[in-house]
Amino acid sequence: MLGQHPRSRGFTLVEVLVVLSIIAIVLGGALISLGLIDRRDEPPEELERLSTLMIELREKAELENRPYGLQLSSDGYEFLVFDTRSVRWLRMNDRHFLHGPWPSGASIALDVEGRRVIIKPRAERDDPVPELGVDGLGEYTSFDLRVANPDSPKPWRLSPDENGDLALRRTDR
DSSP, X not given: OTTOOOOOOOOOHHHHHHHHHHHHHHHHHHHHHHTSSOGGGSOOHHHHHHHHHHHHHHHHHHHHTOOEEEEEETTEEEEEEEETTTTEEEEOOOXXXXXXXXXXXXXXXXXXXXXXXXXXXXXXXXXXXXSEEEOTTSOBOOEEEEEEOTTOXXXXXXXXXXXXXXXXXXXXX
């Protein structure tokens, strides 16, 4: 019996990891069902999409040295491009920058250059004219877009920050 080691009785690393994974899944489900983790604490998907598209639009404006705009309506938004030949704003024909709707039941408020802008329904808009945009140098118009959902306690705010980068954050007003 000398030189023989009795086989230790313990758990393998795989068994421990499986048990920890199961505990994490159960705890996650419990936190969600108890309301401790809430989807309402995240920005609406359409607002995240708009933020992402505006960042891409900024890059496109810088690359092409061309101004782009965003026309807002009470039911959604639409991307515009400035045509230097006809000297007017045109709707973009890019599948990536399609018309986007606001979240269901959302209220929209917009300030541009510190002044409140009245947002009309899309049907009442005649010509495409942007409320805000990005110039050929990649600089955003100074704006503050607030989107509030009926089921969310605080509205979300999309605006350029002090560095000129687009920021999406919670606001108290």
